[in-house]
Amino acid sequence: MRVVVILFDTNVSQVKFADWTLCTRSCSLISEITTQELTPLSYKILCYFILNPNRIISRDEFVSSVWANHYVDDNAINKAISDLRRLLKATNDSPNLIKTHYKKGYSFICEVEYVYEDSTPLGEYSIDATSQATNEINISTTVNETRSLNSSTQSSQFLLGYKEKPSSLFSLKYFILIIVFLIAGGGATYWWQTQPKVLNLQSKKLSISDNSVYSMLSLSPSNDKLAVSKLNPKNNVDEIFLIDLETHKNTKIISEELDSYPIGWASNSSSIYYQIINNEQNICEIWRADFRVNNEVAAKEKVFDCESQYILSLVTDELSNRIIYTKFGYRNVPSLSALVARDLETGEEFQVTSPNIDSYGDRYVALSPKKDKVVFIRSKVGLRQIFVANLDGSMQELLYETPESIRRVSWSSDANNLTWYVSNSKKLSTLDISSKQVETKSLKADSYINFMLAGFNSLYGATRTSDNxxxxxxxxxxxxxxxxxxxxxxxxxxxxxxxxxxxxxxxxxxxxxxxxxxxxxxxISIDLPTFGSGDYYESSGLIALSYNKELRLIDPIKKKVIDKFTVQNQIVDLAWFNKENLLLVLESKQSEQHVWMFNLETEELQKIIHQNARSIARTDDDKILYQDFYNNFYLFDPQEGVQKFLLSLSENPYIRWKLHGQELYYSTGSSLLKYSLETLQETTLINNFNTIEKTIANFSVSEKLGEEKLIVQIQSFRNNEVILLNVIQ
Incomplete structure (x- = not known):
């Protein structure tokens, strides 16, 4: 299968530079004397050069952006650059467009001109093209780099050959367009945006059963149907029901022998895509069901077999006969997902997004009402990011990031706004895509709302299905x-x-x-909305807590916060090392997660482990135990600067662990086990929780008079309802 990654806006048909024309549709280079088709690798490298002209690109940046952080040696990079340089040197008179900078990297020395579908050069699009170039010049860079590009309008304009074209006629036309846009947009805002800062909500039941668990709400693009999964209490299998939002009629549409979940819709709302999944039997299938006028199923068809232990998310691109879905197992990590486009006729796939390995990947995708964009949520430890992109993955833009947990994002009917609900803080937020401004409403409801979807004119939700x-x-x-x-x-x-x-x-x-x-x-008053990690130090009696980039030291005996710190990077995990120092796993600009020592007196940071880590703990003999991205565990000696491999739990996608003395306790969700660092023996403590009813979410180990006891945070599941939410005065 040939995979071609398009990095430009879909309206860009050609890019002109020097004596060459790059055709983005055919991935070929054309000059006066030759036409040559590029290999996928050469095309991707050339695109990256074009998007980053006149600046030095390091080898590390190439590895991260072009090779997606896969291992690649210097010889492979040299050969790839040489091959591209040879293609661009078709004649002896051709200039050398790729310059080598000793021990620094390479640069592309050339001005570029973009040609759109209507053959108008980029310079003719004085305002629109500038916005695109400013926001999207480098889709593979990190969040911080994206921000710096957004604040560098003039330099971006220069690099892309931007030319000012004053025109009173154009200015008048643009002014009129702005007025029309504002008038049209003013009537298309969400209805709750005109309400007070605090919304008092009253719920109306939409589901018919009083003895079941509802989950996985999925609103049709036409906003007239709501698909939900409902647990059948007789066989403990999830089925799919369709709720008509006009009549509130509940219709069972999918009932299989295994769990079924709605994961996406055809853009015209005439079909629904659903996933059949059973991890024990290693079954994962994607099906499509077509509806009759009365919302009953007319036909069902299996689309393809998937490989996932997780429930997917999916949208359709009917013009290209494709679906775009969250594919798990990216970079051989079971819990890491990327967006992938799949041709429904040939089964061929190409990658749409490239999340870094330090994240959990792209967990949810939604199609805009105009069917030209997707919004997706990238999930990291303690951080959620909202991106928007074209259907082929080009022109990706980070719109918003927050440490709060965002599970779903909904489009407004005019595709100008996005909205989401945060259950922990009970807040509904709306983002204006053009201005990047966020407006937040606090919610007060007559029930615990665990999940909420924003329709064009209504709010739908599900009451809490679980309790910790x-x-x-x-x-x-x-x-x-x-x-x-x-x-x-x-x-x-x-x-x-x-x-x-x-x-x-x-x-x-x-x-x-x-x-x-x-x-x-x-x-005790703690000025943090929630916590990402925490640890107790017995010698001082203090609890250290983290949230986003914030640290708090709490004295539970005195019942007060005794110190506050703010670091520059996201805190993924923390552990006490001694009275003066904390161990921090920090996310860097390159999306690496290394281990640092943070001195509480001087507030200085020192990197001590240069390998990627998810979580850490200190052993009794002052060594550091850490877990990597693949759930492998290592023991690091900070005095000697050496580490040794301890054990691998890579077959388990979900791991929670604690170190107590010489024992490593870990939970898989359904079981809790103990691994001895001395004997290397494993003991099962709690086995085979029925995860349909409850799961081990977290735990800690307590000891009194030499007797160990477990303090377990158990997430249990209970009956709930699907509801329509109305504002009351």
């Missing part, structure tokens, strides 16, 4: 005791000497302590 509670698990008796019984979620248990702490959601969040069989709510 803290249990104390006795290993000797294999019994568990629930400590708090509330509808609010409890999370992040932190074991301390002879007891433990945990947190409860709310405004503000609450800190609980459990000592001597007594549960106490501690009054």
């Amino acid at each position: 509670d803290i249990y104390e698990y006795d290993l000797k008796s294999a019994s568990q005791e629930k400590l708090v019984d509330s509808r609010a979620a409890e999370f992040m248990p932190i074991a301390v000497k002879e007891g433990f702490y945990f947190f409860q959601e709310g405004e503000p969040m609450k800190l609980f302590s459990y000592f001597n069989k007594e549960l106490v709510q501690d009054e």
Whole structure:
């Protein structure tokens, strides 16, 4: 299969430079004397040069952007550059367009001119083209680089051959277009944007069953149908129901022997795509169901077999007879997903996005009402990013990033706005795509809303299907005791000497302590909306908490925050090393996650592990145990600067772990096990949770008088409802 990655806007048909014309449709180079088709690699390198002219591109940048961080040696890079240089040197009189900078990299010394479908040069599009060039000159760079490009309008205009063309007629025409746009856009805003800052919502039940679990809501592009998965309590299999949003009629449309979930729609809402999945039987299939007028299924067809342990997301590109979906297993990491376009006739696929390995990838995609753009969510540890791109992946733009958890994004009917709901903070946010301005509304509802979708004129949601509670698990008796019984979620248990702490959601969040069989709510004000990681240091009695780039040190005895810090990069994980230093896993500009030592007195950072890490812990003998992106574990000696491989848990996509003494405890969600660093033996402590009913979300290890006990955060599932939300005054 030949994979060609198009890096330009789909309206760009040619790029002219020196004596050459690059045809983006055929991936060929044309001069007065020759026409030659480029290999996919040569084409991609040339595109990257064109998008980054007159600047030095390092080898590392090529590896990251062109080879997508796959290992490539210097000989391969040299050969690829030489091959492209040879193609561009068709005659002896041709200038050398690719310059080598000793020990620095390469640069493309040439001015470029973009030609659009209507054969108008870029310079004729004085305002529109500038916006495109400014925002999209380099789709493969990191977030920080994208920001710097967005603030460098004049330099970007110069590099792309931008020319000012004053014209009173053009100015008048553009002014009229602006007025028309503002008038048209003013009537297309979401209805809730005109409401007060706090929305009081009243729910109306749309689902018919009182004894089931609803999940995976999917709104049709026409906004007249809502597909939901519903758990059949008789066989514990998820089925798909269709809710007519005019009549509120519930119709069962898909009932298979295995779980089925709606994952996407045909753009005309006449068909739905769904996934049949069973991890135990290693089954993953994508099907399409076509509807009759009465919303009953007329026909079903299997589209293809997929390889995923996760539920996918999908949109359709009918003009090209393609689907674009979230494909897991990217770079051989089971939990890492990228957007891939698949030809429905030939089955051929090409990659649309290239997430870095430090992330969980692109987890959700939605098609614009104009059918020319997709929005997708990139998920990282403690960070969500919203991108927009053309259907082929070109012209990618980072619109917004936040440490809050975003699960779905919805388009407005005019494709000018995006909206999403954050369940933790109970906020509904709307982003203006052109201005990048975000407006947020706080929600007060008569029920716990776990999931919300914004339609063009309505809000739809599902009440909470799960609850996180803290249990104390006795290993000797294999019994568990629930400590708090509330509808609010409890999370992040932190074991301390002879007891433990945990947190409860709310405004503000609450800190609980459990000592001597007594549960106490501690009054403490923490100025963070939630936490990404936390650790307790026994010698000082302090708890360190992180959120985004923020650090807080808490004294639970004195019930106060005693210190605050802000670092420059995202904090992925933390652990105490000693009284003066914290170990931090920080995400860098190159999307690497290395381990740093942070001194609490001087606030200085020192990198100590140059390998990628997800999480860390300190051993009793002052070594560092860390987990890499592939769930491999290593033991690093900071004194000697050497490390050794410990064990691999790469077959498990989901891992939570804690180090207690010489024992590594880890959870797979359904089980909890213990691995001895001394004997290298593994012991199962909790086995085979029925993950349909509950799963191990987090845990900690407590010890009193030499007796170990587990403090387990268990996520349990319960019946819920699908609802329509109305604003009340």
